[in-house]
Amino acid sequence: MNEIRVVFAGVFLAVLLAASGASAAMEAKVDRFAFQVDTSGSMRGCTAGGAAMSKAEQARDLLARVNKALPELDWRAGLATSSPYRELLTSARYTTEGYGQAIDMLPGAGGYMFGNPTTLGDGLRGFGADNPDFDAPSALILMSDGANNQGRNPVAMAEGVVEDNPGMCLYAVSYAETGNGRALLEKIVAEADCGEVFDATDLDSEQGLNSFVQKVFLKEGKDTDGDGVDDADDRCPGTPAGVEVDQYGCPFDTDKDGVPDYRDKCPGTPTGAPVDADGCALDSDGDGVIDFYDKCPGTPKQMKVDETGCAIPTTxxxxxxxxxxxxxxxxxxxxxxxxxxxxxxxxxxxxxxxxxxxxxxxxxxxxxxxxxxxxxxxxxxxxxxxxxxxxxxxxxxxxxxxxxxxxxxxxxxxxxxxxxxxxxxxxxxx
Missing domain, CATH: 3.30.1330.60 (OmpA-like domain)
Structure with a gap:
C-alpha cells in the first residue's frame, strides 16, 4: 500500500459554509455517525510501501483531516477502537474541537501490537451493545485492513447491528494489502442497505476526501455538470466532464487570462495581457512582439523590430x-x-x-x-x-x-x- 499523504481539504468545506447562503445549502445526510478504528497489530506495526507512519497512524491522521473538513451541523458523534474494542466518545453532540480531542486518544504505532489480533466482530458487537439507538439515519465507518481476523464472525456481527439499528449505513476505509482483507470489508458493508468501501489511497487527494465527506455525511445536491460542486454553489455551470474545478465549480485558470487551463494553448500569459480564444497573447501587427509589450503597434508585417516591437530604421x-x-x-x-x-x-x-x-x-x-x-x-x-x-x-x-x-x-x-x-x-x- 502506498503511504497515505492526505491533502487537507477542510478549507473547501469551510469556505462553502462561510459563504453567503452556504450553510442553508449544506444539509446533513445522517443524524449521527461513529468511526471505529482498527488498532490491531497489523495496523499498528505495518508501514507498507515504505510509508513513514504505521497504518494506524495514517488512519488517525486521515480522521483528523476529516474532522477539520466537516461542518459543525447538528450531529451526534461517536468514536471507538476495535481489536480491542474501546469506546473513546459515546454519541456526543459533534463539535470539531471535541471530536479532535477524542481522535488524539487513538493509539498509533508500537505498544501492545504483538499478539494483538484483528477482532472486528468483537468490535461490532461492543458497538451494538453501547449504541442501542443508532437506528436514526446514521453511519458507522470502519477503518481497517481486515487482516488476520479472529474472534466473533464480523459479518454476522454486522448483520446483527444492522438489524438492531434500521436505517444505519455501513462504510469502510480500507487499508487492506490483500484481497482477503478487502473482501472481508466488502462483506461487512454489504450487510447494510447503504454504504461503500473506500480505498484509503483514494482519499489522498483533496477531491477524494471531499467526495468521501459528501457521500457519507451530506445530502447530495443537484450537480448537473458532474464536477462535484452542487448547482446551488456552482459559479461555472456546464463544465465539461473530467475537467478539474475549484471549490466554486470553475475550471482552473492558472495564468488568470480568462481562458481555463484545459483550453489554454498558451499557459503562462503575462498578467493583464489581452488574449485570444485559445489563451494566446494578441500580436495584432504580427511582428512577434505581443501587444502587451509592443510600444509600436501597427508595424508593417515582416518588418524587423526590436524587443519593444518598434521597427529598426533602415536606409x-x-x-x-x-x-x-x-x-x-x-x-x-x-x-x-x-x-x-x-x-x-x-x-x-x-x-x-x-x-x-x-x-x-x-x-x-x-x-x-x-x-x-x-x-x-x-x-x-x-x-x-x-x-x-x-x-x-x-x-x-x-x-x-x-x-x-x-x-x-x-x-x-x-x-x-x-x-x-x-x-x-x-x-x-x-
Missing part, C-alpha cells in the same frame, strides 16, 4: 546621374525612382532625403542652384507619379561640395553629377 541609398548642366531625369533611372516611389506609397512611415550634386564645372553659386534643381526634379517625379505628400520628401542641393570622384577626369565628373535618395524610417525592404 537605402540610390545614385541617379545627370548630363552636363541638366536637371532632366534620364529614362534609364526611372525604374530606380519608381522603386523609391512604391516604397513611400506602401509605407507611410518612410521618409526620403533627396540630395542634388554637381561636378566642379562652373561657379560654386551656379552649381548650388543646379544641384537644387536636380533634387527638385526627382522630388516632383515621385510626388506626381505616386501621389506622395511633399512633406515626406526633403530636396536639398549640395552643389559641388560633396564629390564622390575626381573632377579631373571625365568619368569622375560624370559620377559627381548625381542625385542621392536616402530613404529611412519605419519601412519594409522589398
Amino acid at each position: 537605402i541609398t540610390l545614385d541617379i546621374q545627370f548630363d552636363v548642366d541638366s536637371a532632366e531625369i534620364k529614362p534609364a533611372y526611372r525604374a530606380e525612382l519608381d522603386r523609391i516611389g512604391r516604397l513611400l506609397r506602401d509605407h507611410p512611415g518612410a521618409m526620403v532625403e533627396i540630395g542634388g550634386h554637381t561636378d566642379s564645372t562652373g561657379s560654386a553659386a551656379y552649381n548650388e542652384k543646379l544641384s537644387q534643381r536636380r533634387a527638385e526634379s526627382v522630388k516632383s517625379y515621385i510626388e506626381n507619379n505616386f501621389n506622395i505628400d511633399g512633406d515626406r520628401l526633403d530636396a536639398r542641393g549640395y552643389g559641388e561640395s560633396r564629390p564622390v570622384a575626381s573632377n579631373q577626369t571625365k568619368a569622375g565628373r560624370a559620377g559627381n553629377r548625381r542625385v542621392e535618395a536616402k530613404v529611412s524610417g519605419t519601412f519594409e525592404q522589398r
Whole structure:
C-alpha cells in the first residue's frame, strides 16, 4: 500500500459554509455517525510501501483531516477502537474541537501490537451493545485492513447491528494489502442497505476526501455538470466532464487570462495581457512582439523590430546621374525612382532625403542652384507619379561640395553629377 499523504481539504468545506447562503445549502445526510478504528497489530506495526507512519497512524491522521473538513451541523458523534474494542466518545453532540480531542486518544504505532489480533466482530458487537439507538439515519465507518481476523464472525456481527439499528449505513476505509482483507470489508458493508468501501489511497487527494465527506455525511445536491460542486454553489455551470474545478465549480485558470487551463494553448500569459480564444497573447501587427509589450503597434508585417516591437530604421541609398548642366531625369533611372516611389506609397512611415550634386564645372553659386534643381526634379517625379505628400520628401542641393570622384577626369565628373535618395524610417525592404 502506498503511504497515505492526505491533502487537507477542510478549507473547501469551510469556505462553502462561510459563504453567503452556504450553510442553508449544506444539509446533513445522517443524524449521527461513529468511526471505529482498527488498532490491531497489523495496523499498528505495518508501514507498507515504505510509508513513514504505521497504518494506524495514517488512519488517525486521515480522521483528523476529516474532522477539520466537516461542518459543525447538528450531529451526534461517536468514536471507538476495535481489536480491542474501546469506546473513546459515546454519541456526543459533534463539535470539531471535541471530536479532535477524542481522535488524539487513538493509539498509533508500537505498544501492545504483538499478539494483538484483528477482532472486528468483537468490535461490532461492543458497538451494538453501547449504541442501542443508532437506528436514526446514521453511519458507522470502519477503518481497517481486515487482516488476520479472529474472534466473533464480523459479518454476522454486522448483520446483527444492522438489524438492531434500521436505517444505519455501513462504510469502510480500507487499508487492506490483500484481497482477503478487502473482501472481508466488502462483506461487512454489504450487510447494510447503504454504504461503500473506500480505498484509503483514494482519499489522498483533496477531491477524494471531499467526495468521501459528501457521500457519507451530506445530502447530495443537484450537480448537473458532474464536477462535484452542487448547482446551488456552482459559479461555472456546464463544465465539461473530467475537467478539474475549484471549490466554486470553475475550471482552473492558472495564468488568470480568462481562458481555463484545459483550453489554454498558451499557459503562462503575462498578467493583464489581452488574449485570444485559445489563451494566446494578441500580436495584432504580427511582428512577434505581443501587444502587451509592443510600444509600436501597427508595424508593417515582416518588418524587423526590436524587443519593444518598434521597427529598426533602415536606409537605402540610390545614385541617379545627370548630363552636363541638366536637371532632366534620364529614362534609364526611372525604374530606380519608381522603386523609391512604391516604397513611400506602401509605407507611410518612410521618409526620403533627396540630395542634388554637381561636378566642379562652373561657379560654386551656379552649381548650388543646379544641384537644387536636380533634387527638385526627382522630388516632383515621385510626388506626381505616386501621389506622395511633399512633406515626406526633403530636396536639398549640395552643389559641388560633396564629390564622390575626381573632377579631373571625365568619368569622375560624370559620377559627381548625381542625385542621392536616402530613404529611412519605419519601412519594409522589398
